[in-house]
Amino acid sequence: MNPLTLSKRGILGLNRPVAIWLGALAVVFGMLFSAVPASAADETPAPADGSSLVIKGKVKNEGVGVAGIELKVTGPSFEEIATTDADGLWSLNVPTKAEYKVEIQLDSLPEGVGLRDPETTVRTADLTMVETASVLFPLGVDTRVETPILDQIAIRAFAGLNLGLLLAIAAIGISLIFGTTGLSNFAHGEMVTFGALTTWLFYAVLDLPLIISAVITIAISAAFGWLQDAALWKPLRGRRLGLNQMMIVSIGFGIFLRYVLLIVFDGETKVISGDFQAVEFGPIITTANSIGSMAISVVTLAAVALFLTRTRIGKATRAVSDNASLAASTGIDVEKIIRIVWVVAGALTGLAGMLYGLQFQANWLTGFQILLLLFAATTLGGLGTSLGATVGALIIGFVVELSSLVLPADLKYAASLIILILVLLVRPQGVLGKKQRIG
Amino acid sequence: MDWLAIFNLALGELISPLTAAYILCAIGLAVHFGFTGLMNFGQAAFAAVGAYGMAIGILTFGMPTAVAILFGMACAVIFALVLGIPTLRLRADYLAIVTIAAAEIFRYLMLTSGFAGVTGGSAGLSAFNEEFRALNPFPDGEYGFGPFVFREEELWMRIVGWLTVVLAALFVMFVMRSPWGRVLRGIREDEDAVRSLGKNVFAYKLQALIIGGVIAALGGMIFVLNLSNVQPASWGTNFTFMIWTVLLLGGAATILGPIVGGMLFFLLLTLTQSIIGGLVDVGVINFLSPPQVGQVRFLIIGLALMALVIFRPQGIFGNKKEMQFNG
Numbered sequence: 001m002n003p004l005t006l007s008k009r010g011i012l013g014l015n016r017p018v019a020i021w022l023g024a025l026a027v028v029f030g031m032l033f034s035a036v037p038a039s040a041a042d043e044t045p046a047p048a049d050g051s052s053l054v055i056k057g058k059v060k061n062e063g064v065g066v067a068g069i070e071l072k073v074t075g076p077s078f079e080e081i082a083t084t085d086a087d088g089l090w091s092l093n094v095p096t097k098a099e100y101k102v103e104i105q106l107d108s109l110p111e112g113v114g115l116r117d118p119e120t121t122v123r124t125a126d127l128t129m130v131e132t133a134s135v136l137f138p139l140g141v142d143t144r145v146e147t148p149i150l151d152q153i154a155i156r157a158f159a160g161l162n163l164g165l166l167l168a169i170a171a172i173g174i175s176l177i178f179g180t181t182g183l184s185n186f187a188h189g190e191m192v193t194f195g196a197l198t199t200w201l202f203y204a205v206l207d208l209p210l211i212i213s214a215v216i217t218i219a220i221s222a223a224f225g226w227l228q229d230a231a232l233w234k235p236l237r238g239r240r241l242g243l244n245q246m247m248i249v250s251i252g253f254g255i256f257l258r259y260v261l262l263i264v265f266d267g268e269t270k271v272i273s274g275d276f277q278a279v280e281f282g283p284i285i286t287t288a289n290s291i292g293s294m295a296i297s298v299v300t301l302a303a304v305a306l307f308l309t310r311t312r313i314g315k316a317t318r319a320v321s322d323n324a325s326l327a328a329s330t331g332i333d334v335e336k337i338i339r340i341v342w343v344v345a346g347a348l349t350g351l352a353g354m355l356y357g358l359q360f361q362a363n364w365l366t367g368f369q370i371l372l373l374l375f376a377a378t379t380l381g382g383l384g385t386s387l388g389a390t391v392g393a394l395i396i397g398f399v400v401e402l403s404s405l406v407l408p409a410d411l412k413y414a415a416s417l418i419i420l421i422l423v424l425l426v427r428p429q430g431v432l433g434k435k436q437r438i439g
Numbered sequence: 440m441d442w443l444a445i446f447n448l449a450l451g452e453l454i455s456p457l458t459a460a461y462i463l464c465a466i467g468l469a470v471h472f473g474f475t476g477l478m479n480f481g482q483a484a485f486a487a488v489g490a491y492g493m494a495i496g497i498l499t500f501g502m503p504t505a506v507a508i509l510f511g512m513a514c515a516v517i518f519a520l521v522l523g524i525p526t527l528r529l530r531a532d533y534l535a536i537v538t539i540a541a542a543e544i545f546r547y548l549m550l551t552s553g554f555a556g557v558t559g560g561s562a563g564l565s566a567f568n569e570e571f572r573a574l575n576p577f578p579d580g581e582y583g584f585g586p587f588v589f590r591e592e593e594l595w596m597r598i599v600g601w602l603t604v605v606l607a608a609l610f611v612m613f614v615m616r617s618p619w620g621r622v623l624r625g626i627r628e629d630e631d632a633v634r635s636l637g638k639n640v641f642a643y644k645l646q647a648l649i650i651g652g653v654i655a656a657l658g659g660m661i662f663v664l665n666l667s668n669v670q671p672a673s674w675g676t677n678f679t680f681m682i683w684t685v686l687l688l689g690g691a692a693t694i695l696g697p698i699v700g701g702m703l704f705f706l707l708l709t710l711t712q713s714i715i716g717g718l719v720d721v722g723v724i725n726f727l728s729p730p731q732v733g734q735v736r737f738l739i740i741g742l743a744l745m746a747l748v749i750f751r752p753q754g755i756f757g758n759k760k761e762m763q764f765n766g
Contacts, residue, residue, distance in 0.1 A: 184532045236749065244478060244531055245748050248687070251680055252744030259738040263731050372543055375536045414547035417540040424537060425525045 054132045055100055055125045056091030059084050061113055061139035070108040071137075073125075075100040076269065083108075096269045097361050099409060100125045102135045113139050124409060149405075151283035156401045158284045162359075164397020165297035167370065168390040170352035171377040172304055173345035175389035178378065179321030180334075180341045181233065182243045187254035189371030191346060193261055195221045195353025196362035200270040217354045218347050225346020229339055254368070262364040269363040293355040300351065301390060307344075308386060317341060373400070373413065376420040382430030391431055395419070445713040447586035452705040454587065456665040459600030460486075461705070463658030464678075465686040465697035466607050470651030473691030474615055475644060476627030478531045481522065481538035482655055482682050484545040487674035488518045489656025490663040491549060491558065497567040499557055504570045508660060515656035518545075519649040527644045539676060550671040563670030571664055600661045604698060607654045612694045614650070623647055624692075677737065684740055687747045690754030700754060704743075712736050 059069045065088020072081050075098050082092040094100060103122045104115065115121065115137060125133035147155075174188050198220050203213035232253065236246060277288040308314040319327040320337045328334045353367065360366075377396045381388025396416045403415035423431065452458060464486050471479040492511030496502040502510060526537045549558045558564065575595040582594045589597065614620050622643055625633040634640050663669040681704075689700020716732040718724040727735065753759045 184535065239749070241749065244535075245752055247478075247532060247535060248683065248748045249745050251683070252741045252746075252748065254741070255677070255680060255737055255744065256741030259734050259741065262734050263727070263738070372540055376540065379533065379536055408551055408553045410551045411547055411553070414544045414551075417544050420540055421525060421537055421544075424529065424533065428529060428533070 053094045053097065053127050054091055055094055055102065055127065055135060056089070056132070057102070057135040057137070059088045059090070059104070059137050059139065065089060066110065066113070066139060068108060068110075069137075070105040071135075072103045072105060073100055074103070081105070094127065096271065097127050097359075098269075100127060100133075104137045109139070115139060126409070147283070152405060153402070154283050155285075156405055157398065158286065160398035160401035161394070162286075162290050162294055162397070163400060164394035165294055165301070166352055166356055166359075167373055167377050167397055168393035169297055169300055169355070170349045170370070171374045171381075171389040171393045172301070172386050173349040173352075174374055175378045175381075175386050176317070176321075176341045176345050179385070180317060180324070180338050181237070182246075183233065183250060184243075184247045184375070186247065186250040186371070187228075187257055188349060188374060189367030189369070190254055190257040190261065191221065191224065191349040192353040192356065192367030192370065192374075193258075193362065193364060194224060194367070195350030196272065196357030196366055197261065197265050197270065197353075197364070198350065199354040199357050200265075200272045200362065204270065204272050214351075214354060218350055221350020221353070222343045222347035224350070225342040225344075226339065228346070229342035233342070234335070234339075254371075258364060258368055265364055267364060269361050270357070272357040272361055273359075287359070289359050293359055296351075296355060300348065304344075304348070304386065313337070313340060373416060376416055380420055380423050380430055385430075388430055395431075441717075445710065445717065448713055449706050449709040450586040452709045453702050454597055454601065455705070456596045456600040456661055458701055458705045459597070459604050460658045460662035460665065461682060461685055462604050462697050462701035463607055463661060464655040464682045465689070465701055466604070466611055467651035467653070467655035467658065468682055468686050469691055469693070469697050470611060470623075470647055470654065473686065473693070473696070474620065474627065475623045475647040475651075476531075476630075477527070477644060477648065478535040479538045479648070479651070480535045480676075480679055480683075481540075481542035483674040483676065483678035484522075484538075484542035485515055485518065485652040485655035486659030486662060486678065487542075487545060487549065487669075487671075488514045488659070489653075490659035490669045490674075491564075492656070493660045494564045494567045494663060494669045495557055497570070498564060504568075504574070507567075508657075511656055511660055512653050515652045516649050519652040520645070523645045523648045527641055527648065539679070542674070542676070542679065546671050546674050549674075558671075559669075561671060563668055563672075565668035567669075568664050568667050596661075596665050600665070603657055603661060607657065608694050608698060611650075611654070615694070619643075619646075627692075680744065681740060684744045684747070687744065687752070687754055690757030692758070693754070693756040696754050696756045699756065703755075708736060708739065711739055 055073055057071075059066050059071075065084065065086070067084055067086045067088060069084040069088070069090075070081050071084075071090060071092075072079065073092050073094065075094060076096060078095055078100070080092060082090040084090045101122050102125055106115075106121060109115075123135045123137070125135050127133055170188070170192055173191070174185060177183055177185050177188075195217055198217045199213055202208050202216050203210055206213075208216070232249075233246070236249065241249070273289060279286050279288055279291055306314075308318055316327065316332045316337050317340070319330070319332055320334050324334050327337075353362070356362065356366065356370075373396050374393075377393035378389045379392070380395055381390065381392030396419070399416045399419050400412045403412050407415055464482055467485065468479060468482050471477040471482075489511040492514030493504075493507045496507030496510035497504060500507075500510075522538065522541050526534055526541075529537060548554065549563075550561055552560050554560070555562075572592055572595075575592055577591040577594055579591050581588055581590060583589050615623070622633060622638055625636075625638075626640055626643055630640055633643075659674075662673070666673075685701045685704045686697055687700075688704050689696030689698065712732060712735065715724065715727070715735055716729070719727050719729060719732055747754070
């Protein structure tokens with residue numbers, strides 16, 4: 001059983017009205033309203049730093065709230081203790097979208113009262129997708145309302161689709177660059193970070209409208225891709241540097257960029273968008289940001305597919321990927337195509353960073369943290385095939401999210417990497433790769 | 440600026456146990472990459488397996504330190520088999536991605552709260568080096584001269600660390616001069632040619648992965664014995680990339696390369712960092728804050744790695760003919 005208690009768990013409680021749950025229903029309604037930003041009924045005061053993220057819950061014994069229970073909430077660079085009021089209710093504002101651990105302080109329990117589930121003193125509140133999470137610590141008779149397994153699967157699959165689409169846009173960038181130049185670009189994660197932090201700069205700091213910030217972000221990211229090729233990779237191709245050497249250069253370049261970003265933007269997690277409108281269908285509660293991000297991702301992926309299959313430049317790109325010398329001999333300017341690929345990859349990856357940042361916030365390590373997922377996606381789908389990168393990214397997205405149904409949440413990235421190794425065992429060229437691509 | 444203190448600090452890095460630990464990992468990587476041509480980007484995991492193997496052997500199974508060290512080495516052998524059997528047939532860039540993924544998987548497994556009873560979770564393990572300290576034969580006091588003055592336990596740590604380095608380097612030197620070592624170099628230069636001579640390339644690669652992995656595991660043990668704790672955060676990808684920089688600085692296909700490369704790397708790193716720190720203190724550099732000076736360290740590592748691979752891929756001692764970076 002997933003210890004996570006999202007607000008929809010309470011909604012399901014409505015279907016089984018039992019008197020003992022009346023207290024829980026009050027909490028549920030509170031949470032439903034608090035998920036709508038305009039709601040004035042939310043009793044939680046607005047936090048000073050503009051965050052609307054709330055973890056709350058109720059500690060009750062036999063359906064009656066217990067006062068004075070202390071709960072320690074810890075997250076990334078955050079630790080605070082909340083205390084229940086006379087009705088057993090508690091709530092706490094948290095700064096960033098992340099996973100938080102809520103630990104009930106056993107020495108604050110009244111005499112003779114224990115946890116209903118004595119093994120679980122720490123529960124997780126996953127605020128990466130929603131803005132309100134509820135954590136319940138039942139005492140005495142078990143009064144928990146559990147989310148049916150099918151609903152849990154639907155929620156996780158939706159989150160997986162969202163993550164997979166995001167990864168796909170960035171992974172196509174890796175895949176295009178690998179296809180045309182043979183470079184496994186380990187500095188790609190920093191392009192994601194660059195996109196996210198540029199959006200933060202224009203949208204959150206300079207307070208420009210989102211659409212203008214987005215256009216600026218994509219333009220600067222495209223220019224960044226152009227600059228990388230013009231200043232670094234084209235001269236290195238001119239020196240006839242081997243592909244493995246180029247890969248290590250990209251590792252060095254990635255480290256360099258990462259610490260430049262750290263020095264310029266410092267190590268704080270940047271709150272890019274604190275405005276989350278809840279959208280609800282079936283058991284799934286998500287935000288308008290996520291829906292918008294998914295729509296943009298799908299449109300972008302379709303546009304890339306059309307570009308690669310329908311336009312002259314797209315066809316030339318695929319020809320260069322297939323065989324650069326042959327493409328050159330048919331009159332295709334290979335260097336020009338590679339330059340275009342870097343610009344397109346920069347723009348796509350910047351866009352991915354922006355969409356990621358708008359949903360999950362970002363810091364200097366954001367891109368590096370998903371870099372391995374991106375490589376897993378491209379390798380899984382088959383290095384150098386754009387469709388493969390999309391399929392691989394969706395698989396990785398689903399595995400990351402669905403794995404948390406059976407595995408602890410802190411192993412979800414490990415699960416996707418294990419899937420990568422297993423697939424390579426069975427099918428080394430990846431799901432859609434061509435056999436000649438492996439050694 | 441106190442130049443004497445800066446130079447003393449940098450010279451102290453030359454023979455510090457951490458330098459020895461990195462050098463051991465780099466010698467292991469020389470076996471993998473320099474001599475066999477395996478693009479192993481999971482070297483941090485081999486060091487971590489050794490470190491955790493030893494610490495868990497002592498703390499969970501109550502082994503004496505010597506047995507626990509053997510246990511840590513055995514863990515590295517097992518890890519090499521688990522990593523190598525599925526991945527060694529892959530092409531170099533696939534191998535790079537898979538080894539880096541495997542290293543991260545291992546780190547996540549050490550980090551997860553599910554196994555915290557054995558691994559200590561994100562806090563890691565400590566209090567495993569009491570027996571190692573007790574084995575110290577040197578009486579209390581200070582030893583050495585000039586910048587190299589150590590208390591008895593510091594001296595003991597250094598002697599153990601550098602003795603291991605010398606033994607590992609001698610071992611690799613003899614092994615690489617043997618017919619077995621020549622086959623490894625042959626695999627690096629042309630795998631198919633070696634295969635056509637009837638050699639089992641896969642088995643040779645696996646043996647090289649095991650030998651290099653065990654040497655890196657010893658490096659990991661020195662690392663944690665010196666710090667007196669083992670934490671998952673130490674074994675991230677930055678650890679691996681630092682080892683690569685050390686190796687490429689000295690020369691990948693050489694015996695002395697990792698040793699001199701490691702000493703030089705930490706000497707220069709400490710020197711540049713102290714000088715930048717000093718310039719920040721006296722206000723000459725005013726765009727950096729004191730905490731950012733430590734971040735500049737990695738910026739330098741990144742640039743050094745790029746410059747080395749571009750301009751001198753064979754390193755200080757290497758022979759350009761031996762450094763083809765096939766692929």
